[in-house]
Amino acid sequence: MENIPTLEQIQQAHHxxxxxxxxxxxxxxxxxxxxxxxxxxxxCENFQKIGAFKMRGASNAxxxxxxxxxxxxxxxHSSGNHAQALAKAAANVGCKxxxxxxxxxxxxxxxxxxxxxxxxxxxxxxxxxxxxxLRSVLxxxxxxxxxxxxxxxxxxxxxxxxxxxxxxxxxxxxLIAPVGGGGLLSGTCLAAxxxxxxxxxxxxxxxGADDAFRSLQSGIIQPSIYPQTIAxxxxxxxxxxxxxxxxxxxxxxxxxxxxxxxxxxxxxxxxMKIVIEPSAAVPLAAVFKKPEVFSGKRVGLxxxxxxxxxxxNSFV
Amino acid sequence: MENIPTLEQIQQAHHxxxxxxxxxxxxxxxxxxxxxxxxxxxxCENFQKIGAFKMRGASNAxxxxxxxxxxxxxxxHSSGNHAQALAKAAANVGCKxxxxxxxxxxxxxxxxxxxxxxxxxxxxxxxxxxxxxLRSVLxxxxxxxxxxxxxxxxxxxxxxxxxxxxxxxxxxxxLIAPVGGGGLLSGTCLAAxxxxxxxxxxxxxxxGADDAFRSLQSGIIQPSIYPQTIAxxxxxxxxxxxxxxxxxxxxxxxxxxxxxxxxxxxxxxxxMKIVIEPSAAVPLAAVFKKPEVFSGKRVGLxxxxxxxxxxxNSFV
Numbered sequence: 001m002e003n004i005p006t007l008e009q010i011q012q013a014h015h016x017x018x019x020x021x022x023x024x025x026x027x028x029x030x031x032x033x034x035x036x037x038x039x040x041x042x043x044c045e046n047f048q049k050i051g052a053f054k055m056r057g058a059s060n061a062x063x064x065x066x067x068x069x070x071x072x073x074x075x076x077h078s079s080g081n082h083a084q085a086l087a088k089a090a091a092n093v094g095c096k097x098x099x100x101x102x103x104x105x106x107x108x109x110x111x112x113x114x115x116x117x118x119x120x121x122x123x124x125x126x127x128x129x130x131x132x133x134l135r136s137v138l139x140x141x142x143x144x145x146x147x148x149x150x151x152x153x154x155x156x157x158x159x160x161x162x163x164x165x166x167x168x169x170x171x172x173x174x175l176i177a178p179v180g181g182g183g184l185l186s187g188t189c190l191a192a193x194x195x196x197x198x199x200x201x202x203x204x205x206x207x208g209a210d211d212a213f214r215s216l217q218s219g220i221i222q223p224s225i226y227p228q229t230i231a232x233x234x235x236x237x238x239x240x241x242x243x244x245x246x247x248x249x250x251x252x253x254x255x256x257x258x259x260x261x262x263x264x265x266x267x268x269x270x271x272m273k274i275v276i277e278p279s280a281a282v283p284l285a286a287v288f289k290k291p292e293v294f295s296g297k298r299v300g301l302x303x304x305x306x307x308x309x310x311x312x313n314s315f316v
Numbered sequence: 317m318e319n320i321p322t323l324e325q326i327q328q329a330h331h332x333x334x335x336x337x338x339x340x341x342x343x344x345x346x347x348x349x350x351x352x353x354x355x356x357x358x359x360c361e362n363f364q365k366i367g368a369f370k371m372r373g374a375s376n377a378x379x380x381x382x383x384x385x386x387x388x389x390x391x392x393h394s395s396g397n398h399a400q401a402l403a404k405a406a407a408n409v410g411c412k413x414x415x416x417x418x419x420x421x422x423x424x425x426x427x428x429x430x431x432x433x434x435x436x437x438x439x440x441x442x443x444x445x446x447x448x449x450l451r452s453v454l455x456x457x458x459x460x461x462x463x464x465x466x467x468x469x470x471x472x473x474x475x476x477x478x479x480x481x482x483x484x485x486x487x488x489x490x491l492i493a494p495v496g497g498g499g500l501l502s503g504t505c506l507a508a509x510x511x512x513x514x515x516x517x518x519x520x521x522x523x524g525a526d527d528a529f530r531s532l533q534s535g536i537i538q539p540s541i542y543p544q545t546i547a548x549x550x551x552x553x554x555x556x557x558x559x560x561x562x563x564x565x566x567x568x569x570x571x572x573x574x575x576x577x578x579x580x581x582x583x584x585x586x587x588m589k590i591v592i593e594p595s596a597a598v599p600l601a602a603v604f605k606k607p608e609v610f611s612g613k614r615v616g617l618x619x620x621x622x623x624x625x626x627x628x629n630s631f632v
Contacts, residue, residue, distance in 0.1 A: 273591040273622035306589035
């Protein structure tokens with residue numbers, strides 16, 4: 001897709017991916033609403049296939065390829081949820097997936113990608129090594145590169161999460177999503193701009209990877225050079241396509257520190273009895289950080305995923 | 317209630333408590349089904365009010381009292397989910413709750429009970445001290461004793477969990493629930509015996525508190541003297557009323573060790589993205605322990621609760 005996805009293209013994406021994704025539930029918590037002073041509707045993408053919203057975008061990207069491209073396969077470099085999502089989305093249609101991963105990737109993530117039948121290429125963990133390995137894979141295989149977020153098919157797929165949320169709760173005043181590379185937030189922007197043009201869009205971002213905050217302030221992309229945060233799904237920086245959309249539609253990026261992220265994550269585990277990953281807790285932490293923005297409002301919040309390493313994450 | 321609850325009485329209980337409880341969702345996991353070799357329908361009482369099925373029984377017990385008794389209040393001794401459930405069920409109808417708790421109870425549990433407006437009486441942690449303190453509270457206040465499980469109103473309330481599950485999935489071959497004092501398991505027996513008389517009922521029990529297993533083997537109640545297990549909701553032993561029902565309807569008690577309970581609990585957290593307490597993981601551990609019993613069957617499994625201390629429980 002060459003253009004910013006239209007409403008019709010998002011609807012087509014939704015129709016296309018529906019057999020391959022879950023329609024995730026919308027939950028709320030009376031206690032959290034009381035604490036936050038607003039009504040929060042959590043779109044639970046932690047219950048999505050592969051445990052994260054990334055399944056939406058990857059599915060749409062794969063399913064949008066022409067048959068000849070599908071026969072040659074898809075490729076990306078990722079050690080996170082996008083790798084799993086692309087591997088599974090490809091497997092769903094009998095398409096080969098080539099995933100470049102750093103040798104330092106956690107065994108559990110490598111295992112998950114391999115279980116979906118993807119072929120893995122290991123390399124050093126530097127961005128340079130990853131991109132070089134990916135280039136050589138693309139050249140050798142003729143596979144299509146599926147970027148994790150700088151891709152309008154990906155963005156249209158991620159937009160379907162907010163699309164479903166608005167379908168279910170049609171009178172939201174605010175939508176908030178976490179921002180890393182910006183795929184989810186830009187998709188949220190588009191869905192809201194078409195269906196709920198009066199709604200305010202807010203991004204939640206870790207202080208240790210605050211490129212979207214700084215980029216929005218300055219008006220030009222300011223990548224995070226040494227991002228560091230417990231929200232390991234949000235280490236990436238905005239791209240041209242995501243920034244273009246976010247710049248136009250997002251009213252504010254609220255940044256939060258790791259301790260605030262942990263408090264919000266624990267609250268969701270304890271009170272809502274659902275497992276979310278640190279990245280997914282960032283928007284709730286943002287709500288608590290600036291209560292005046294949300295006070296009395298109906299807030300749609302996208303819980304991006306639930307892939308947390310239980311052996312490494314504890315609250316002790 | 318003086319008699320073993322009839323189907324009509326369980327239906328009445330359900331009608332009575334409905335405004336005060338959640339109708340909890342039924343979930344399933346493709347991966348867990350593949351691992352277990354059967355189709356498991358998880359009734360998610362971790363999403364119940366106060367985070368456990370106990371809200372059902374406590375609500376029915378309080379709502380079944382005559383107005384004069386409600387005006388005098390209710391009392392129990394408990395440091396677990398029953399204490400919170402009774403405190404909240406009482407508060408729902410403006411009834412006073414007196415809870416006897418050991419001084420050793422975790423601060424977080426004391427706080428939760430107090431937040432529901434209950435009055436707490438502390439005592440030594442011995443059963444003797446608790447019962448003596450409770451007697452004196454009952455004498456001083458004229459409150460009604462609400463036993464956590466040796467009470468047909470409680471049992472009728474707990475039966476509504478299986479009742480809802482069978483309503484939703486009407487062709488189960490097996491129902492399995494954890495067993496501690498036996499309130500949930502005996503309620504499950506009754507609901508199934510009326511609605512699904514062909515279904516097999518199985519109890520899951522920790523090896524370290526295997527009184528139900530031994531009692532069923534010998535035909536007489538064999539309390540656990542020094543129960544010890546990570547499944548801290550299942551330390552109690554069967555009572556006359558619960559054993560009477562369980563003896564008649566339960567085909568088998570499967571016991572599991574703490575390491576097996578932890579594996580099952582972690583699997584549910586990781587794959588289903590929901591938080592359950594160790595006691596709730598016992599039936600799934602039992603399914604994995606004796607796969608031949610469940611092979612190819614449609615299994616209704618009651619996830620009893622999700623109240624786990626995140627600061628103390630980790631998988632590391």
